[in-house]
Amino acid sequence: MAFGDLKTEKGVKALNDYLADRSYIEGYEPSQADVTTFQALGKAPAGSFAHALRWYNHIKSFGSETSKFPGASAAAPAAASKPAPADDDDDIDLFGSDDEEDEAAEKIKQERLKAYNDKKSKKPALVAKSSIVLDVKPWDDETNMEDLEKSVRTITCEGLIWGQSKLVPLAYGIKKLQIGCVIEDDKVSVDWLTEEIQNFEDLVQSVDIAAFNKI
Structure with a gap:
């Protein structure tokens, strides 16, 4: 046999x-x-x-x-x-080519996978942000609103950007500071921010959120 x-x-x-x-x-x-x-x-x-x-x-x-x-x-x-070799054709390994092709295909697959992972790792992660408008109310009409705004803007941290502001009339000559900001949700807490503003007790009576939008 x-x-x-x-x-x-x-x-x-x-x-x-x-x-x-x-x-x-x-x-x-x-x-x-x-x-x-x-x-x-x-x-x-x-x-x-x-x-x-x-x-x-x-x-x-x-x-x-x-x-x-x-x-x-x-x-x-x-x-x-x-068997003794008869001619050059007998030296050709007809059954070895499959292994070589499999190795080449696997190498290409690994190279493509590595390229994909490298590209994915370089892609910037999406950062969740929120746009907020705050109403900062003074104690009375004698509060220096310029000093109040300067005090609010002294609050700084990573992930917080202050925007435009304006004074909005309330009643009896009293105006409130309406100020906007953008925060990164993972870095800045809205509660923390309002508490920091309210720490200016001589200038600030209260802080309300006038608008809140996810970006």
Whole structure:
């Protein structure tokens, strides 16, 4: 029975497939054909070739008794021995190209994946912001609104940008400061901001949110 070169994975696979529904190389009992193939194999097949490994261990268990197997002792099957090169075409590995193609495809895949991850890591994350308009009310009409606004704008921190402001009449000559700002939601709390403004107790009576919009 010809299996090809049993020193190669292809040859072992052919042997494994052959033994899928057979116990021996020839017939229903061990023979010199088993001995010849066993010797050509040289070592136990990998566990992935279950049928060939079963057969190998079975023949190996006979030890020196294999010399008593029926049949003529012979060299390894002709097809199992490595053929002498006939011409340059015989040196071409027709079965190795698949592995090389798989390796090339995997390399391209990994390069594309790396390029995608690099591009994704450089993309700026979306920052959640809010636009707020605050109504800052003084105690009375004698409050210096210029000083009040200057005090409010002294409140600074990362993620806070003050915008335009104006004075809006309330009643009895009293005006409130209406001032806008933009905050980064993860860095600035609205509650914190209003509390900071109200800390100017001599100038500020109260702080209300006139408008609040997500950007």
